[in-house]
Amino acid sequence: MRLLLPVLLLSAVAATPTIAAERDLYFGVTLVDPERETVTPKSYILVEDGRIVATGRGKPAAKGARRHDFTGLYALPGLIDTHAHVTLGPVDISVDKGVPKLRTLPSDDITAHNARMLLSFGVTTIRNPGGGTRENVAYARDVKAGRLAGPEMIYAAEIIDRGPFGFENLVTLVSPDRGPAAIVAEQAKAGASYVKLYSGLTEADIADAVKAADAHGLRTVAHLSSVSWQRAAELGVNSFVHMMPVSADLLPAATREAWRKDHRPGTYEFFEWYEAADLDGPEVRRLIATLAARKVHVDATLVAFQPAFWGDDPTLFERDIRYDHPAMVASWRRFRFDMGWKPADYARAKAVWPRVLDLTRRMYEAGVPMSIGTDQANPWIAPGLSVSREMALHQQAGIPAWAVLRMATSDAARLIGVGDRTGALRPGLEADILFIAADPRPDLDRVADVRAVVNNGTRLAPERLRAGK
Known part of the structure; x- marks a missing residue:
């Protein structure tokens, strides 16, 4: 009681x-x-x-x-959310001459709402791993000046990626005349502390970005799939987001080629990779050992994937929407991680969920540096409240409460570079x-x-x- x-x-x-x-x-x-x-x-x-x-x-x-x-x-x-896209607005999707066009629609009202909600649940510091450069710079400036009530923000600018189409106000695409190093230099000049690297980048892109980030004193955070976490860690990436290391290179040799051939693109790989992975195999064990030895930081964002895996149960994914901005809720009803999933997909996803929690626990027990991140601004994440949801999921994974509390406070502060000022x-x-x-x-x-x-x-x-x- x-x-x-x-x-x-x-x-x-x-x-x-x-x-x-x-x-x-x-x-x-x-x-x-x-x-x-x-x-x-x-x-x-x-x-x-x-x-x-x-x-x-x-x-x-x-x-x-x-x-x-x-x-x-x-x-x-005060709590620290190490994955909060506080300045992102709703996603708008259109088609121009057969090419999809995605953009987020930034809104001062949505940003202010997110910031207040975060504070109301005790989140006093955040890491924002990607968003519109202009919006992130303005947020950090306005909070520091006292013009906006919100958590202090350590941030990346726009996410760096390759791809057939862009994502306005969120992603900057590498091009022949503007490579990763040039983009990193621009973001350093804008005041970013992090560089966010995304799944479409090549191994050479990642190496160039890491080298440039190191030269400018910036950390790197990555969301990767084609290039494995293992290889990216060896190239010097400082941190990874999402407990979804969904690269074929991390699968057993016996199942690797079949998975490359048969797995469906998009969010289906969230559960299809776990079906094919061997968490006791040498590939995953080597990855965990590498992350621990190199002190590569991971935030699992379990709370961002749970609503997709249970997307056929509205009572779970709509339980906290009273704390979300209405415009974001309306956007999520159109654009969700589990778009197109069938009943069989939800059943398969739920079946592997214990393996997602298991990998999270294994990383903690091996000494991989970890923090609590929510992926706020993505579907069904309530700013602030979802931090406690994420902490509870780590506890369900078998991680001791004291360790999870450190992940949300002193460990997070140290990992994002503010441990000399806050976190205890x-x-x-x-x-x-x-x-x-x-x-x-x-x-x-x-x-x-x-x-x-x-x-x-x-x-x-x-x-x-x-x-x-």
Whole structure:
């Protein structure tokens, strides 16, 4: 049973709009420290000028501080979603002279909605692995200047790919007169911290992009299929997204050519690859060992694939749409990962789902660096809330709760390069704090029961954020 809070406390939190932080004492809380794996009741957090200056037991005098009695609440570091396309809008599909034309339709209103929802569920930092360069630059600038309420964003610019057609506001295509190195240079100049590499790139493209990214001090994040994760890691790619390493080169030799010949293009490979893969085979074992040895970062985005695998069950994929922007929901009803799937496809997908969770657990147990990412902006992902859904799926995969909590906080902060500023409840770090109603360890879905958020020292009321206030 969830912990019931006093009515006065609930009223105080709900009635509190954004309050500029100067010196604030939060006391009576239970500190949950994923790094030390400790739970400490009757504790306090003292915040001054946007930073944590002290934590401890009891209720110190803290002269001049505003005092907040949060007795009964549990305090965690602010969450980090390492796969949040916060600036993307709905997908528009048209055909021009027989050629498909895809584009996203950016909207300031949708971006602001996503940002508020993320904050309302305690997400104070995100990695955005690809979006319109102009929109991502504007978001980072406006949040930093205080013109937009949202999580701090570490971002890639437009995704780099090859292909027969582009994806306006999301993808930049390599061309004979504009290769990967030139695109990377442009994105570095625009202020990106990451370069996103996509599945249509050749091995030579990836090598050129990695070399250019290293020269400009940028990290690389990749969504690949034809070029295997194994080869891309050897070429120096820093991180991969989605627990879908769907390359034929990672299949057993006995099934590899048949899969190349018979598998269907598109999203069917999400389950067809797992049907053909041998998770105990040398190809997958070598991949996992390589990722662990090279410290290549993976975010699994399980929550992005679960709605497709259960796409014949609307109760699952529509459970959280009240937190999504209506324009995004309307887009997803037209454009989904499981478009064209038949009943037999859903049955096959559900049958391999335990193998997806198994591979996730194997990577964790081997020491592959992992974080929590949702692929927010893709179908049926609720900004903020889906972070707790993703954490719960990792727990279902057999990963200990403490490890998953680190994946969503200190591990993620370190992996995306902000661990010196956030990711823990430690003096000297930014005051990014999540207050929830109950101990999250038995059931990580409890992380969604947010009662208050502190972002860079500023206290926020979740109800007001969700109401657009």
